[in-house]
Amino acid sequence: MNNNNSNEMYDAIVIGSGSGGLTAAVGLSRFGKRVLMLERSRVGGDCTNFGCIPSKSLLHLSAKASDGAGTSKVAPETTAELLKRVRQRRDDLEAHERDEFGSMEGIDLVFGTATVTSANTVTVSAPDTTHQPSPATTGGFVVNPVTYRADHIVVATGSSPRRIPIPGLPDDMYLTNEELFEQEAVPERLVIVGAGPIGLEMAVAFNRLGSRVTVLDAAAQILPGLLPDAAEVLTRALEAQGVELKPGLAPHRFQAANRRLEIGPLGEDPTDGLDDVDAVLVAVGRVPNSSNLGLGEVGVATTDGGQIIIDDKGRTNIEGVWAVGDVTIEGGTTHMANAWGRRLIQAIALPYLPLKKRPVRPAVTYTSPEVATIGDQPEVPAADVRRITVDLSATDRAYTDEADHGILIVDVRKLSGQVLGATIVGPRAGDLIAMFSLAMANDIAFHKWYGTVIPYPTYGDAVTQAVDTYISETFPNAGTELAAWAQGRFRALRTRLDRA
């Protein structure tokens, strides 16, 4: 490790040690490249520190401590302990990643704040210690600015929570996912602004922990972009757990006297108020961390929103400067940062190997039930698209598991059978979507799914039903009736009969 030598030359400098940056750095080092990894704060990025890891830990621990269905609450005395445990799990993982990564051959890990000063130089100054409770156990700290050179610069700086003004709200009551997991106690009344993945997951978790939770969203529907039928199923499920959902409403201002948050449609006067509010979690989207990096000076092109524009390989418009993950137009999730990190590695290390087609993007919201989507499903499908809807809550497994809320919606192109997209709301939606991802990446037409045996009783029965429906409509010559075989077990049939 040598981080005080301004003449040091690397094959690649990776800025940011989140999912995209780690993937790129580890991958390139494995190809024999010398890599400098710059991190301004904690190793692991948003996912490890403020995202997936603490949020899924909290969801798990809150489910385990309550009845799992979210309808009974955790005893207040245990919630503080539980929040502490979430932080501990997160910190353990961060420390572990830091140790392992810091000692990895071929990679130098340096803590500091990076500025891109040209297409092949980065200047590093003292690190941001805001989120760095423990001293780095490995890696060097930069005291005076140092400039490093490399053939390739990979910008993997991620994103930050978008902050909107809520006049009158004290700072200590204004939370984002970066502050949320630092709370020592569960707020009695929690208002969540933003009914996206983060907002809804935390609504589920804090509701289990005993908070009275209200979720606002300026949009007319929770999880805007989700098919309305699926959003309706999720709405019913969350409301059954006791989460209050108020789509179409935004926060206007906070009155400290009675701790009242005035709310109303966006751009109109307040129409209502929420009293005795203890904390407000703002989860209204992400802002790419592309400013203060010198990218503008170097000429790297971004969208108006600041997302770095990359091509199929992860290249920006400036030769030698690459980008990956949330800071780009292809970001949004850990797995997409990983997928694009792999493409970038291949483009740098194996430039003559043909690239696979662009990865299909799955997304999961880890509410209870989970919501998983893949591909493109416009609200109104095109004329040549058959949309198949199955009541996942009518599968036998849902019956035995008392899973009352679920739906599967698959879009299939009529003649070719090409699977265009799928939406699943259900207990294991995040794992079920994997077979759609595999099928879409490999162009397995939906009629070719026929004959695949899915174990009974799993939630996958819903997939079998969808395939059967498609087959029966697509090959009517075989009887209206391939719908016949259709019928796995009898209940499946009954469900369809009931609906007909």
Add this chain to the structure above:
Amino acid sequence: MNNNNSNEMYDAIVIGSGSGGLTAAVGLSRFGKRVLMLERSRVGGDCTNFGCIPSKSLLHLSAKASDGAGTSKVAPETTAELLKRVRQRRDDLEAHERDEFGSMEGIDLVFGTATVTSANTVTVSAPDTTHQPSPATTGGFVVNPVTYRADHIVVATGSSPRRIPIPGLPDDMYLTNEELFEQEAVPERLVIVGAGPIGLEMAVAFNRLGSRVTVLDAAAQILPGLLPDAAEVLTRALEAQGVELKPGLAPHRFQAANRRLEIGPLGEDPTDGLDDVDAVLVAVGRVPNSSNLGLGEVGVATTDGGQIIIDDKGRTNIEGVWAVGDVTIEGGTTHMANAWGRRLIQAIALPYLPLKKRPVRPAVTYTSPEVATIGDQPEVPAADVRRITVDLSATDRAYTDEADHGILIVDVRKLSGQVLGATIVGPRAGDLIAMFSLAMANDIAFHKWYGTVIPYPTYGDAVTQAVDTYISETFPNAGTELAAWAQGRFRALRTRLDRA
């Protein structure tokens, strides 16, 4: 409905209303065939009445009532209520199926005991009312023997628990899956004979409910046939929950005085004893219900064990006589009964349509964690097979969910990439195996799985790791190093490094 006319002619007579029989009857009726369904007892067969439905209901309710992890127990006062609820759920479903099925167009449902008297006649006598607590709400009862004729006879009589003698054990302490769910209270000490799917699932459930559970098996390993590494992971998980496992031991005799079950290796003298036993659940396999049906007289060929031999279409050796489900050599699970029911429908109703290749057989044991298998994985793989093992408990989702026990083992043919089989032990193994089923049915070579984006953090990360490992070994020219891209997130890498 007319069941007193001995001249009545049907297209098909289906004997048994379990998964295979229902699939066949409903399917054939949808093709315009007139179907007579004969049922001697309860509609829905073993799955609805003594198998999947009550067992999965019990697993769900016991998990919900305990902490889900199986380490804390349910309060004794609630267990009786819980057992009652399992019965209620099962009875509700049976009644529902009976109503719907009994009123279905094209199908006559008759309760009675069937004897096949020729290749196209079945004689029906008074039904067995043993397991029929409620009077049939639809369908007819046969009082005097009646003979029905049909072009096709479909034997779908299922299987029954195999019973082994345990000298000295009172009848009311000798339980199989047919009596288990009738218990009013949870036995304080439960011995389970047989470490197969039924035995282990019930061990998990009753352990949660407060029983002290010991599982014996004459074989040296739990789930005999499962790969040893997977069995070891499951063993650790079950023991961590408090289930006592004693492979290699069988029950010898019971001493009523101290309620002592003497146990020892099969065929040797007892070596040990279990005291204060309250009940013994015998789950040592299934016996096909092929006797007392007249099949021998008609000449239908069976194996020595009584399984009806069928061909690719579901035909027996006697023209006009078909069979499906547990009573055949292709039975064992509800989904396989369904899959073969579909083949039989196609063969009868659409004889000129080419049949798909034989379905690949997945199987799931719904313990905690679940165990899912598909395809053929001999203990020692062939020389041209690459066996890839991934520690599923090292995925990030396992970390956030505190899932300490899991493994994925995939067998891939080295040059072709053909997926030969997979074994998964993990929290959602039953749903994860579906993508293997789809891939194997559609010949998606394992290297073609590369580029499939599996959402993070799901248990499917283990699949991504397995694909990466395969790729890195198969295409070493691209660096030792496609292992590079390999690395989704950092922990995945660390795991691999640790193992190397």
